[in-house]
Amino acid sequence: MSRIGNEPITIASGITVDVAKNNVVTVKGPKGELTEKVHPEMIVEVNDGKVVVKRPTEQKRHKAMHGLYRSLINNMVIGVTDGYKIELELVGVGYRATTQGQILEMQLGFSHPIMMMMPPEIKINAETEKGKNPIVTLESIDKQLIGQMAAKIKSIRKSEPYKGKGIKFKGEQLRRKAGKTAAA
16 A cells, blocks of 8 residues: 555645646646656546556556655655755865856866856856855755756765765764874
């Protein structure tokens, strides 16, 4: 039984959800518009301000898709209503980040700066306060896209457990390890 899939999605005022004949769900809201192609076997219905996802059978793959598509549609509704925001913290001596339009430039201890082009759907901001670690802020209505770009940025310089240097989510707690001890 899919507990997530059975739960209806409440549509707030100002948001429209349309389901086309080829199972393409379009969600429009104050922040923008998102579309998602739903598997043809799944049934998506919009009734009385609620979106309900139904499955045709009790097969394991239908149960898995049931919860998946319900979550994806829910993320779209939240995205066009409130949007998503991810903050990354650059921890390390000399680590810097600047933005020029949709280009993120980072100094991460390599011999060269790292340049990343962001998709136009993501708003990016880099701020540095004196005495604090630089913060890179990503904002978007698409949860999948913003999560993927945050993961790509983190993968450039993963946080290491000994000194804690690297890129991490703001507020993320790292498991620290003790270093070597000198022989007595």
